[in-house]
Amino acid sequence: MENINTIARLFNKRIEFSHRLVLVYTCIVIIPLLALFTYIIVLTEHTESAELDAQCEKAVRDHSAEIDGYIHTFDLLETMITSNDDLMLFFTIPENCDEAEIIETTNREATTIERLQTVMPTIYAVRIFADNSLIPERWPVIVSSQRTDLRRLSKWELNYSAGYMGNQNALKGLSVCTTRRIINKKREIGWLQISMKMNDFFSFAYKIPEPYQNDYVFFIQKTGKKTELIPVTNSQMNKINQPLGKKEVEKLSSVYAASGGNGIGKISGERRTHLASWRTNSVLNIVVVHTCSTEIIAGSIIRIAVIAVFGLLASVLVLYFLISKTTSRLMSGVYSVMDGMKQVREGKFNVKISVTSTDEVGETQRTFNSMTEQLLSQITQIKNEQQLIADTEMKAMQNQINAHFLYNVLETIRMQAVLADQDDIAGSIIVVGKMMRYCLRWRVHSVTIAQEMEYIKSYIYILNIRNDYVVTLESDIPEQYETLTIPKMMLQPFIENAFNYAIEPQARDAAIRLYVEPDADGKKIWLCIQDFGCGMSEEKLAEIYGYLADDTYERDTKGSIGMKNIQQRLTMFFGKDYRLEIFSETGKGTLVRVPVPLEFYNENSVSADCGRTGTEK
Numbered sequence: 001m002e003n004i005n006t007i008a009r010l011f012n013k014r015i016e017f018s019h020r021l022v023l024v025y026t027c028i029v030i031i032p033l034l035a036l037f038t039y040i041i042v043l044t045e046h047t048e049s050a051e052l053d054a055q056c057e058k059a060v061r062d063h064s065a066e067i068d069g070y071i072h073t074f075d076l077l078e079t080m081i082t083s084n085d086d087l088m089l090f091f092t093i094p095e096n097c098d099e100a101e102i103i104e105t106t107n108r109e110a111t112t113i114e115r116l117q118t119v120m121p122t123i124y125a126v127r128i129f130a131d132n133s134l135i136p137e138r139w140p141v142i143v144s145s146q147r148t149d150l151r152r153l154s155k156w157e158l159n160y161s162a163g164y165m166g167n168q169n170a171l172k173g174l175s176v177c178t179t180r181r182i183i184n185k186k187r188e189i190g191w192l193q194i195s196m197k198m199n200d201f202f203s204f205a206y207k208i209p210e211p212y213q214n215d216y217v218f219f220i221q222k223t224g225k226k227t228e229l230i231p232v233t234n235s236q237m238n239k240i241n242q243p244l245g246k247k248e249v250e251k252l253s254s255v256y257a258a259s260g261g262n263g264i265g266k267i268s269g270e271r272r273t274h275l276a277s278w279r280t281n282s283v284l285n286i287v288v289v290h291t292c293s294t295e296i297i298a299g300s301i302i303r304i305a306v307i308a309v310f311g312l313l314a315s316v317l318v319l320y321f322l323i324s325k326t327t328s329r330l331m332s333g334v335y336s337v338m339d340g341m342k343q344v345r346e347g348k349f350n351v352k353i354s355v356t357s358t359d360e361v362g363e364t365q366r367t368f369n370s371m372t373e374q375l376l377s378q379i380t381q382i383k384n385e386q387q388l389i390a391d392t393e394m395k396a397m398q399n400q401i402n403a404h405f406l407y408n409v410l411e412t413i414r415m416q417a418v419l420a421d422q423d424d425i426a427g428s429i430i431v432v433g434k435m436m437r438y439c440l441r442w443r444v445h446s447v448t449i450a451q452e453m454e455y456i457k458s459y460i461y462i463l464n465i466r467n468d469y470v471v472t473l474e475s476d477i478p479e480q481y482e483t484l485t486i487p488k489m490m491l492q493p494f495i496e497n498a499f500n501y502a503i504e505p506q507a508r509d510a511a512i513r514l515y516v517e518p519d520a521d522g523k524k525i526w527l528c529i530q531d532f533g534c535g536m537s538e539e540k541l542a543e544i545y546g547y548l549a550d551d552t553y554e555r556d557t558k559g560s561i562g563m564k565n566i567q568q569r570l571t572m573f574f575g576k577d578y579r580l581e582i583f584s585e586t587g588k589g590t591l592v593r594v595p596v597p598l599e600f601y602n603e604n605s606v607s608a609d610c611g612r613t614g615t616e617k
Contacts, residue, residue: 026320033315037308044304049275052292053264056277059290063204063215064279070201071283073120074178074194080116081128081192082182084109091182091189094134103136110138122200124175125162128182129191140171150191153179156284158219158232159198174234176201176284198234205237212293214241218252220285227257229287244274244291252276256287266294334361337368350376446573449527449596450482452491456514459492463499469509471499476515481525486596487569493562494529494592502533502589517593526581526593536584548580570595 082088087109094102117123129145137143148164160177177195181188199206204215218229229252233243244252248267255265261280266273274291281288336353343351351372355365453475460473473495495512503510510532517526536544548567563580570578574597584590 026316026323029319029323030312030316034312037312041301041304041308045301048301052275052294053277056275056290056292057264059204059213059215060277060279060288063288063290064281066204067201067281067284067288070122070176070196071281073122074196077116077120077123077126077194078178078180078192081113081126084112088182088184088189091128091130091132091135092184092187094132102134106136106138106142110141113141122196124173124195124197124200125171125193127162127193129193131188131190140165140168145191150179150193153177155180158217158284158286159234160195162195174198199236202232202237206240208240212295214291216241216244216289216291218249218287218289220280220287227253229253229256232286248274252278252289267291332356334364337361337364340368340372344372344375445488446485447488448482449477449484449486452486452488453477453482453514456492456495459495460512467504467507469507471503472509472511474511474513474515476513478516481516484525484596484598486527486594487566487573490566490569490594491527491529493566494594498529498531498533498590502531506533519595522598524578524595524597527596528591528593530589530591532589535586535589537586541582541584544582566594 086105090097090105090109097105113126113128117126125140127140128142129147129150130142131145133144135142135144143164153160155178157177157179159174161172161174162177163172165171175195175197177193179191179193182190182192202217205217207215209215217232219232221228221230229249231243231249244267251267255263255267255276256278259265259278262278264275264277267276273294275294276289276291278287278289280286336356340351340353352369353365355362355369357365457473457475460471463471491514495514498512503512513528513530513532515528515530517528519525544563548563567580570580574595578595578597580595581593582590583593
């Protein structure tokens with residue numbers, strides 16, 4: 001009963017801690033969230049204002065560019081007509097032509113101008129007024145100057161209507177018209193009038209505007225130092241764009257006069273406040289204006305504020321619920337990891353906890369499981385390595401039986417050979433003694449490349465004594481690599497394999513090449529052993545690779561150091577990334593590459609005196 005009460009008290013403490021944690025987290029989140037909503041409202045207002053400014057400026061800039069293009073078209077058309085020398089000469093001295101020539105010339109030139117007008121479809125009308133009464137009228141292109149009083153017209157007229165066109169109502173529409181005097185050799189010979197429909201020239205003012213946006217054109221009127229803007233409008237324009245009120249026009253005139261021609265500013269009116277952007281066209285003496293009501297910004301701010309209030313309330317509820325649930329799951333996951341760590345501390349390394357989430361706690365649980373698996377794997381690996389070392393030492397101990405006796409016997413035989421003047425035999429005995437000393441020092445597991453090479457040279461020496469053909473060792477090991485540490489007896493088994501499988505079957509002089517290849521990563525080198533024998537088939541090579549790929553520990557029942565044993569020792573010394581590489585081609589030989597790191601230290605390496613002869617003490 002007491003144990004149950006203790007558990008209950010612990011459970012209540014956990015619940016209380018979770019609630020406190022939920023409240024703290026909720027407050028920590030809500031305060032920045034409130035500040036964030038305030039910042040969003042301010043930022044939205046600033047952003048909306050900046051976007052509105054840019055939108056107004058772009059619109060009025062585009063409208064001005066469109067008007068400049070039309071003015072350029074007018075000027076281009078005037079240049080084309082006034083540069084027609086035949087037409088100008090005809091208008092100057094028509095009396096030099098007979099009646100038939102006058103009629104023919106008039107029709108031809110009128111047709112030419114009509115064709116020009118066809119090429120420029122935006123041009124509403126082109127009319128040439130002749131001062132000379134000899135030139136007949138060719139309606140609606142060539143007209144007599146007596147038809148209307150052209151002198152009272154300004155160079156540019158807006159909302160112009162050609163009332164003198166009689167019953168041709170199609171040519172009486174409201175237009176933008178330019179009327180210019182034609183002068184040839186300082187002699188006034190007539191008038192040129194070019195017009196474009198208002199709804200073409202100011203097309204932006206005739207389009208249905210976007211919500212809260214309008215486009216206007218104002219004529220600039222200066223009286224002394226006072227500048228007034230007079231709306232350029234008509235019934236059709238008024239239907240499309242809501243006209244500005246009197247107060248708004250006065251405010252616009254005021255800010256325009258202060259801006260110097262182009263600018264942007266706010267205009268307060270009777271009904272609402274506008275953001276206006278304007279640009280002056282000095283050729284037409286007009287101002288193009290684009291306005292956007294600030295109500296669009298106010299509407300956005302109100303919407304965002306309402307959303308923020310409801311969002312904040314909803315966030316409080318949702319956050320409290322989510323944090324409560326998350327904290328509960330978080331604490332349960334933390335407790336499961338704590339329980340698992342207690343079991344590991346007690347020695348149960350095979351413990352595995354359930355992964356309850358995909359968040360950081362779940363990642364911690366997965367990491368814990370991975371850690372226990374890695375611990376088990378490392379324990380297994382250490383056992384295998386210890387077994388490998390024990391087996392290797394056992395084999396060495398088996399081979400060391402009566403080692404001192406064998407050394408003494410060899411020394412006795414050597415002395416007998418010296419006394420008998422058999423120097424060759426004495427030298428051979430010295431080599432055998434060096435080889436035995438190298439092989440039977442079972443407590444030493446690593447040597448330098450130079451020490452391994454000394455043993456290999458002794459081994460080749462003995463092979464050449466045994467056989468009636470010569471085995472040549474072609475060694476190319478740079479001096480800077482001779483001090484690198486490798487596992488003992490790492491290269492000799494491959495020299496032995498090269499002799500047994502590549503040289504001995506042919507029983508003739510042969511060579512074995514041993515050289516170094518630096519690796520591309522600069523962190524290791526490859527010790528290469530190459531023979532030039534019969535090689536191996538692809539099937540045999542694949543079989544060897546498959547055998548080496550199996551990392552399962554395997555005791556060598558024959559007592560020799562084979563390739564599997566070498567690969568296991570490479571892994572034990574340098575890591576799993578250090579793997580043997582074997583290349584072979586039938587009829588061309590075999591190449592074995594052994595990886596060796598450039599930086600490796602092992603205090604058990606063979607001392608420099610391991611090659612001396614004599615009896616081991």
